[in-house]
Amino acid sequence: xxxxxxxxxxxxxxxxxxxxxxxxxxxxxxxxxxxxxxxxxxxxxxxxxxxxxxxxxxxxxxxxxxxxxxxxxxxxxxxxxxxxxxxxxxxxxxxxxxxxxxxxxxxxxxxxxxxxxxxxxxxxxxxxxxxxxxxxxxxxxxxxxxxxxxxxxxxxxxxxxxxxxxxxxxxxxxxxxxxxxxxxxxxxxxxxxxxxxxxxxxxxxxxxxxxxxxxxxxxxxxxxxxxxxxxxxxxxxxxxxxxxxxxxxxxxxxxxxxxxxxxxxxxxxxxxxxxxxxxxxxxxxxxxxxxxxxxxxxxxxxxxxxxxxxxxxxxxxxxxxxxxxxxxxxxxxxxxxxxxxxxxxxxxxxxxxxxxxxxxxxxxxxxxxxxxxxxxxxxxxxxxxxxxxxxxxxxxxxxxxxxxxxxxxxxxxxxxxxxxxxxxxxxxxxxxxxxxxxxxxxxxxxxxxxx
Ligand code: NDP
Numbered sequence: 511x512x513x514x515x516x517x518x519x520x521x522x523x524x525x526x527x528x529x530x531x532x533x534x535x536x537x538x539x540x541x542x543x544x545x546x547x548x549x550x551x552x553x554x555x556x557x558x559x560x561x562x563x564x565x566x567x568x569x570x571x572x573x574x575x576x577x578x579x580x581x582x583x584x585x586x587x588x589x590x591x592x593x594x595x596x597x598x599x600x601x602x603x604x605x606x607x608x609x610x611x612x613x614x615x616x617x618x619x620x621x622x623x624x625x626x627x628x629x630x631x632x633x634x635x636x637x638x639x640x641x642x643x644x645x646x647x648x649x650x651x652x653x654x655x656x657x658x659x660x661x662x663x664x665x666x667x668x669x670x671x672x673x674x675x676x677x678x679x680x681x682x683x684x685x686x687x688x689x690x691x692x693x694x695x696x697x698x699x700x701x702x703x704x705x706x707x708x709x710x711x712x713x714x715x716x717x718x719x720x721x722x723x724x725x726x727x728x729x730x731x732x733x734x735x736x737x738x739x740x741x742x743x744x745x746x747x748x749x750x751x752x753x754x755x756x757x758x759x760x761x762x763x764x765x766x767x768x769x770x771x772x773x774x775x776x777x778x779x780x781x782x783x784x785x786x787x788x789x790x791x792x793x794x795x796x797x798x799x800x801x802x803x804x805x806x807x808x809x810x811x812x813x814x815x816x817x818x819x820x821x822x823x824x825x826x827x828x829x830x831x832x833x834x835x836x837x838x839x840x841x842x843x844x845x846x847x848x849x850x851x852x853x854x855x856x857x858x859x860x861x862x863x864x865x866x867x868x869x870x871x872x873x874x875x876x877x878x879x880x881x882x883x884x885x886x887x888x889x890x891x892x893x894x895x896x897x898x899x900x901x902x903x904x905x906x907x908x909x910x911x912x913x914x915x916x917x918x919x920x921x922x923x924x925x926x927x928x929x930x931x932x933x934x935x936x937x938x939x940x941x942x943x944x945x946x947x948x949x950x951x952x953x954x955x956x957x958x959x960x961x
Contacts, residue, residue, distance in 0.1 A: 726760025728888015827851025
């Protein structure tokens with residue numbers, strides 16, 4: 511066994527990734543997780559290691575870092591840092607969201623961009639991988655401040671974008687409001703109404719039905735498929751969802767539609783418990799209208815709910831856990847507590863929310879575990895549907911689009927299952943997702959020559 515537990519042809523590459531990307535811990539973690547799955551692939555296809563396909567995959571095609579100056583409501587100058595990491599375009603234009611959060615730095619953007627390559631590949635659609643964002647914190651900022659920031663951000667980024675080049679979308683801190691301001695500035699600078707340059711647009715200006723709901727709904731469709739492999743369903747299940755943003759809200763809505771009960775959700779200040787089932791309308795009022803905090807839920811719900819400050823939601827037991835907040839939010843200790851409570855399924859609505867320790871414990875305990883790059887791929891898949899509608903100047907109904915999303919999630923699920931079996935790891939969704947995602951992009955990279 512090599513020091514990092516990897517196939518010997520991959521060990522040296524991983525050491526090189528750490529050396530060349532010093533201090534970018536989340537990126538190291540995301541690379542290790544993929545390389546860890548690729549041992550059987552390298553054994554079967556040594557050409558992918560010998561022709562440096564994997565090494566090239568670990569190096570972004572282009573990384574853009576820029577200054578974002580803007581003026582706040584008091585007239586003071588603020589400076590933030592903007593990022594766009596264009597990771598891999600073998601399968602299509604760079605595609606992946608923008609995150610606005612104070613924790614954003616190059617290592618976070620690279621981990622997200624790296625994961626995005628495999629996720630987008632898994633969808634089977636013509637989209638490459640990229641990600642971007644800024645350390646700007648939209649919390650507590652007025653609409654005017656958010657608009658001025660977005661306009662300044664786009665004044666630099668626009669030159670790198672285009673419907674055939676790089677197509678951003680939302681992520682943490684970036685929803686329809688922010689996309690509107692950025693798309694507006696792009697349109698103004700370029701003098702082009704190029705709808706295909708952004709996804710997650712509003713429904714009246716080129717957006718797709720179901721895009722807002724897609725990541726949450728898609729995650730739940732994926733879990734539904736996992737349960738079906740065991741002849742089971744959501745019926746009567748007690749579920750916990752972390753976060754209370756875009757992904758969490760629509761995951762909760764779909765779980766309730768499929769017969770489960772979500773008894774709690776959270777934000778970075780704590781969690782709420784509502785044994786009757788979290789009321790999605792109240793959540794939407796807090797998050798989408800008031801831009802408030804999850805603790806406001808207790809008053810608005812008027813009875814039956816409680817708020818626990820500064821504790822993790824994973825302290826509460828459940829049958830199914832759906833982390834939908836942020837990276838590394840579910841630790842080994844919390845995984846152990848969930849297992850003890852009888853939790854049988856964990857699916858990542860967020861990107862990399864479970865630490866490597868947690869994932870290992872779930873595997874050892876026989877908990878079904880779906881990694882984010884498979885379970886939350888419905889968001890980007892629906893973005894690709896938005897691009898299709900924009901290209902054909904068409905717009906589809908909600909039901910039609912939701913049916914396509916459900917079908918895409920079924921296909922992703924089955925691709926993971928079949929690939930895991932083919933490579934001797936039945937039931938291992940991590941291996942299935944990493945290997946299936948890798949092979950499609952590696953084949954394309956091999957065909958395109960050394961670029
Ligand atoms: P939002 O900004 O809409 O919501 C994020 C939510 O997570 C907020 O409720 C936030 O609370 C909460 N949160 C953040 N940090 C913590 C923490 N440490 N503990 C508890 N809660 C926390 O983002 P999204 O819902 O869009 O994204 C959530 C996750 O899903 C991210 O990992 C993102 O990369 C991933 N994802 C999103 C997609 C999309 O289409 N939007 C697509 C695929 C993946 P607070 O307000 O307190 O910060």
